[in-house]
Amino acid sequence: MNTPLYERPAVYLVLAVVLLVIGLFGFLRRRTLIGMLISGEILFMAASLNVMALNRFFSPQPASGQIFVLLIMGLAAGEVAIGLSIIIAVYRNFRSIRTQDLSEMKG
């Protein structure tokens, strides 16, 4: 009897690669700051899935990977908070958050 799909490490790793590719494509394609932030979250999730798959199948210490992914989630939440506050400050100043409009710097 062959191993079921959810017991093969390559399946999870390929899923993580596909998620990473989708996030990368969105990060390059989006022209608004919030869209880029969402794509960045997808990149974070791809990394988390990769770490969890390697932790599940190739690590003798299963708690470490879960804690690592928890820390990634905390950092992603902090990144979203900072990013959104920057976006709102930019919107107040420029009345737009399209990346093409944000072409002047001061200082």
Next chain:
Amino acid sequence: MSAGFPGVTLWAEIIFVISALTMLAGALVAVMAHRIIRSVCGLALCCIGLAGLYAFLRSPFLALMQILIYVGAVCITIVFAVMLAEPDEPAEPTSGHGEGVWLACALLVAAVVGWGLATLVVKGPWATPVERVAEGSVKAIGIALLTTHSLAFEVVSVVLLVAIVGALAIAHGGRGAAR
């Protein structure tokens, strides 16, 4: 998930495929949608699918945290930002030619990176899965957080505190400059 019952493996496989497809479909919606609010909904769908995959990776605690943090906190925060700013992609194709070139470049970069990494995954010399020396239960996670990984835990809490204060300071600083 030991197969004690004949159909259990098949059903688990079906549920696994459903959650993987949910994740990929949500990610595609999040990336491709024109309205940003639909893209946020796609992100939430992607997180729910990923939580299913975490459950299959034998870490139900992470599945719960994924739904709690991403769907409950991150997506709601982004929805608030969408309500405060008007972030829709411009509907009209402003410059059709440059747009197509840019899209092709994004596709090319993504395809190259994806092909390379997928080749590495499939052809890489992965070691045989090891036996686990400890359990990955919630109790073990809690003990490890407070003993082995206590420094990282404290540093992340400091980072979150700085993020909160910094977000308040930045969002407050732009106020009044608008008009």
